[in-house]
Structures are given as C-alpha cells and as structure tokens.
Amino acid sequence: MRALLTTITLLLGLAPACAERPAPPAPPAAAPASGPAAHAAAALPPFSLALDGRQDRAGVTLTAELHVHWAVPAPLEIALALPPGAALTAGSPRESVASPATGDTVIRRFRVEGAGDQPIRLTASQSLPDRVGATATRTWPAPAPPAAPAWERVSPVQHGALRVEQAIRLEPGQRP
Numbered sequence: 549m550r551a552l553l554t555t556i557t558l559l560l561g562l563a564p565a566c567a568e569r570p571a572p573p574a575p576p577a578a579a580p581a582s583g584p585a586a587h588a589a590a591a592l593p594p595f596s597l598a599l600d601g602r603q604d605r606a607g608v609t610l611t612a613e614l615h616v617h618w619a620v621p622a623p624l625e626i627a628l629a630l631p632p633g634a635a636l637t638a639g640s641p642r643e644s645v646a647s648p649a650t651g652d653t654v655i656r657r658f659r660v661e662g663a664g665d666q667p668i669r670l671t672a673s674q675s676l677p678d679r680v681g682a683t684a685t686r687t688w689p690a691p692a693p694p695a696a697p698a699w700e701r702v703s704p705v706q707h708g709a710l711r712v713e714q715a716i717r718l719e720p721g722q723r724p
Contacts, residue, residue: 594620595648597672599686607637607661610688612670614654620682621647624674628658631666665689 598613614624624645630636639658648654660668667687675681697716705712 594682597684601688610658612656616648616652619650622676627671629669634663
C-alpha cells in the first residue's frame with residue numbers, strides 16, 4: 549500500500565510539470581508561391597494572344613488582344629508581319645509595351661489593305677535573359693486545320709481479344 553501511495557504521489561507531482569511544458573512549435577506555414585517560378589510550375593504562360601479580323605472590300609481590320617496572366621518585369625514586344633504587296637494603313641507594325649501588370653489586357657487595332665487571302669502574322673514576345681520568356685504568334689486568317697488521316701484496310705492482326713483490320717499509314721519519321 550505504501551508503494552502505491554508513493555507512486556500516486558510521484559505521478560501527481562509530475563502532472564503540473566507536464567501541463568506547463570509548452571507544446572512543440574508548429575512548423576511554419578509555407579509561404580504562398582508567387583513569381584515566375586510558381587507560374588511556370590503551374591504551366592501558365594505569362595500572356596496569351598488572340599487575333600480577330602473583319603474583312604471588307606478595301607482590306608481587313610484586325611484586333612489583337614493580349615491578356616497578361618502574370619507580370620514579367622520586361623517590355624513586351626509586338627510585331628506585325630505583312631505579306632508582299634500589303635500596306636498597313638492604321639496601327640503600328642512594331643511596338644514595345646513597358647512591363648504590363650498581371651491582369652492587364654493590351655488591345656491593338658490594325659488596318660491592312662492589299663493582303664488579299666495572304667496571311668498576316670502578329671507576334672508578341674517578352675523575356676528576361678536566363679530566367680523566363682514567352683512568344684505567341686497568331687495568323688489571320690487562321691490556318692485551316694490539318695486534314696484527318698485516312699484509314700486503310702490492312703491484313704487482320706489479332707492481339708488477344710483485339711482484332712485490327714484498319715490502320716493509318718505512317719511514313720518513317722511521320723507523326724500522326
């Protein structure tokens with residue numbers, strides 16, 4: 549009985565010491581990721597580019613919209629390339645936009661005459677040497693989508709429950 553009483557006294561004596569001992573500190577919360585590395589990890593480009601056009605008898609009016617997803621502290625270069633025989637009658641063929649901010653939308657309008665059905669190409673690029681860079685190119689009119697590959701009959705091949713009787717012919721080095 550005496551041993552039991554001694555054990556209970558010892559345990560009661562330690563209880564306040566255990567209660568006063570602070571809990572170990574929680575690990576610091578991770579800082580939210582930001583900047584070019586975080587966005588690159590999310591596979592989000594610094595900007596996206598859209599080009600739309602409206603043709604009339606005299607030429608085409610183009611509207612370019614550039615949406616900034618995340619800021620790069622560098623100028624954004626915009627260049628319009630015209631086909632032979634075409635003339636730019638409104639807008640600037642080259643421009644440098646000083647470091648647009650995240651969420652900005654840059655809109656530029658162009659008027660081109662004499663291009664006919666030939667493609668007009670707009671390119672936007674931005675880079676910090678040895679760090680990050682992006683280039684986007686759009687063409688008006690937009691190129692036609694590639695034709696779907698043709699299926700051909702082949703000698704039947706059986707692989708387990710799968711039977712192949714048609715295939716798409718690929719030449720060496722060609723990708724579907």
